[in-house]
Amino acid sequence: MKLRSLISHVLLLLFTFSNVTAQTREGWRSVRTNHLFVIGNAEPEELRRVAIWLEFFHSAFARLVSRNVIDSSVPTTVIVFRDDDSFTPFKPGYQGQAKAVSGFFLPGDDVNYIALSLDPRGNPYGTAFHEYVHLHVKDNIPNAPIWLNEGLAELYESLQFSGSDAVIGVPKQGYIWVLRQVEMLPLKTLFSIGTDSPYYNEQDKATIFYAESWALVHYLMLGDRARQDQFKKFLQRIGNGDDVAKAVESAYGITLDVLEEELRAYIRRGSLTAQVITGVANPETFRSYTATQRSSLTDSEAYYYLADLCVHMGRDKAAERGFKESIALDPGFLPSYAALGMLYVEQRRYDEAERYLQKATTSPQTSLVHYYYAYVLSRKGMSATGQLSQYSKENAAVIREQLLQSIKLDPKFAPAYYLLGVVDSLSDRSDEALEMAQRALQLSPGDKRYARLVENIKQYRAGNTTTGEPLKSEAIAAPERASSSKMLGGDSGPVAINDGQKVDTSGSLPTVDEVMDRYLKAAGGAAALNGVTSRVVKGTVDVVGVSRGGTFETYSVAPNKAVSILNVTPVETIRVGYDGRVGWTQTATGVRVLKGAELASVQTDADFYAILNLKSLYPKMTLRGKSKIGYREVYVIDLEPNSTADRVFIDAETYLPVRMNSTRMRGNVSVPVEIYYDDWSAFEGLLLPYTITISSGKRTMLLTVKEIKNNVPVDAKLFEKPL
Numbered sequence: 001m002k003l004r005s006l007i008s009h010v011l012l013l014l015f016t017f018s019n020v021t022a023q024t025r026e027g028w029r030s031v032r033t034n035h036l037f038v039i040g041n042a043e044p045e046e047l048r049r050v051a052i053w054l055e056f057f058h059s060a061f062a063r064l065v066s067r068n069v070i071d072s073s074v075p076t077t078v079i080v081f082r083d084d085d086s087f088t089p090f091k092p093g094y095q096g097q098a099k100a101v102s103g104f105f106l107p108g109d110d111v112n113y114i115a116l117s118l119d120p121r122g123n124p125y126g127t128a129f130h131e132y133v134h135l136h137v138k139d140n141i142p143n144a145p146i147w148l149n150e151g152l153a154e155l156y157e158s159l160q161f162s163g164s165d166a167v168i169g170v171p172k173q174g175y176i177w178v179l180r181q182v183e184m185l186p187l188k189t190l191f192s193i194g195t196d197s198p199y200y201n202e203q204d205k206a207t208i209f210y211a212e213s214w215a216l217v218h219y220l221m222l223g224d225r226a227r228q229d230q231f232k233k234f235l236q237r238i239g240n241g242d243d244v245a246k247a248v249e250s251a252y253g254i255t256l257d258v259l260e261e262e263l264r265a266y267i268r269r270g271s272l273t274a275q276v277i278t279g280v281a282n283p284e285t286f287r288s289y290t291a292t293q294r295s296s297l298t299d300s301e302a303y304y305y306l307a308d309l310c311v312h313m314g315r316d317k318a319a320e321r322g323f324k325e326s327i328a329l330d331p332g333f334l335p336s337y338a339a340l341g342m343l344y345v346e347q348r349r350y351d352e353a354e355r356y357l358q359k360a361t362t363s364p365q366t367s368l369v370h371y372y373y374a375y376v377l378s379r380k381g382m383s384a385t386g387q388l389s390q391y392s393k394e395n396a397a398v399i400r401e402q403l404l405q406s407i408k409l410d411p412k413f414a415p416a417y418y419l420l421g422v423v424d425s426l427s428d429r430s431d432e433a434l435e436m437a438q439r440a441l442q443l444s445p446g447d448k449r450y451a452r453l454v455e456n457i458k459q460y461r462a463g464n465t466t467t468g469e470p471l472k473s474e475a476i477a478a479p480e481r482a483s484s485s486k487m488l489g490g491d492s493g494p495v496a497i498n499d500g501q502k503v504d505t506s507g508s509l510p511t512v513d514e515v516m517d518r519y520l521k522a523a524g525g526a527a528a529l530n531g532v533t534s535r536v537v538k539g540t541v542d543v544v545g546v547s548r549g550g551t552f553e554t555y556s557v558a559p560n561k562a563v564s565i566l567n568v569t570p571v572e573t574i575r576v577g578y579d580g581r582v583g584w585t586q587t588a589t590g591v592r593v594l595k596g597a598e599l600a601s602v603q604t605d606a607d608f609y610a611i612l613n614l615k616s617l618y619p620k621m622t623l624r625g626k627s628k629i630g631y632r633e634v635y636v637i638d639l640e641p642n643s644t645a646d647r648v649f650i651d652a653e654t655y656l657p658v659r660m661n662s663t664r665m666r667g668n669v670s671v672p673v674e675i676y677y678d679d680w681s682a683f684e685g686l687l688l689p690y691t692i693t694i695s696s697g698k699r700t701m702l703l704t705v706k707e708i709k710n711n712v713p714v715d716a717k718l719f720e721k722p723l
């Protein structure tokens, strides 16, 4: 396997670079990838791991389902709770109790939410995949009944990756057991189950519902007669609004009764087999994994997101409390004013709404916030029954300004034109009024109110009525809950993440020596670095798309002995060592002595004081300019030894390495490698990266450091080539 030698060599290199201020390990933070915005109170590396696995799943899923998976038109926020205790207050309820779930998906018009708990008693990644399927089903199979939605989610949550292949439909023994013990639900019953049914909500009943939904989707998709094409046709039919019986008949040519018999036989025979789908990993997507943007959230922001989740769950009281708490923590945090103001509008609490929306709109907000504020102000010229009479000049001016702002942000939002038309005609501006009313009607041709307003204004202009007359019968409908918020810190939809490719050479730059000196200081300084003569590091390894929860250990002793031991579950154990003379690798296939360029690689990586010896390791260093990786500003420095060129990206604020581009020998072939360093934290006077991501070709590996020990005795035998 290509991965092996690569990992091991790189492992040796990892701790030659060290690191800024210790990050707080409490509180909320966020990670943004190209498709997702992930927030949570989990450890930063856990959060990023969820983000990266979901991005990987996104690319794999897109290729599995069809070539044309539609990405959601609204952004998706994933909320990751570190444990069940912090998740429970936000779980959906059923009959007054929190449901026993480990995650849920909540679609919205403005933002989709996925919430999940990392509680070790659950299966967090399975849950994340499961909920992500619901997201894709929402956008790609709009009329999917619940059994189909859950069946697909159950099928995909157990997706396993092996290299660039995916294995789908691994039999779920628990479900098969249940289906053989309990009387299967008639398909008619299964198809009629809705979100309020006990079969969806009560644990014992839900088991049979989920099991049977899973089995049916398994049969329809992977069963007897190579069914993928038929299944696609079936999904299309469902998406077009056909009922299930009809869709089954036209896609499979059988009746429901026959299908029910076949499903029974399928489960009885126990012939459910998984299917391997080759080539699902898309190398293009890997680059974006590692250039994620991370930041910590203030408590005020965290309250805002949780309150917004509550709004979307219909928990208005909790939402109101949350937004108020957010404002109490940071009285300048306008998104919470906006969200609370909109909530009050929906609750018809207009006086409170006005106060909060006025404050919110002191700086630009979303189109809807401006519209809501205009609506609240427009009520001042309204009778109790919603009939309009008149506005003061000042009020009309503010309303107009807010509506124009709203239209500027969303030129396709018809109600804003309509309200502007109404206000203009009451203010004797019939030219503008007519234009606005016509625009509203253009955008929403079927709307009778818009048509009536156009007609009334025309009548007025023809001299058939007097000012204000056309509107006697107008009643402006209160805004409906469409949206309450937007994701902070970015526009909706996919965003481009800076990946360090564009180097800016303009502006004044420090010298390369200045940058490298600052780096040395940031890492702890020469004295502290020299004070360490041996180190043991232990942690966990994920290989994205392949395996989770492996372990690694590195042992190193000054000046140049090192060994790395890697257990990538479920693959095997790999060792790479250098005893100051002989370099070697040990894998399942045996021990191999390294020569030539491969030996040179491990020698370099085993240099205990590499950071102090950079000048002799790299005779030529050149500062190329500035760039950005994620949100970080970096200096780009090319390092040239005799053979190949390496490139290091140093954070312009902290002077710690963010990324290293290098090459490693894989047999006779030189392979490019990108290494990302993150979560730099203080340890005994040094700064060390606690998260390291290594990408090469299609492979991305995440290393999370759990334990470091300096100056401990290490058995010299460890470094010697095994016999």
Ligand SMILES: [Zn+2]
Pocket (backbone or CB within 6 Å): 130, 134, 149, 150, 153
């Ligand atoms: Zn589900």
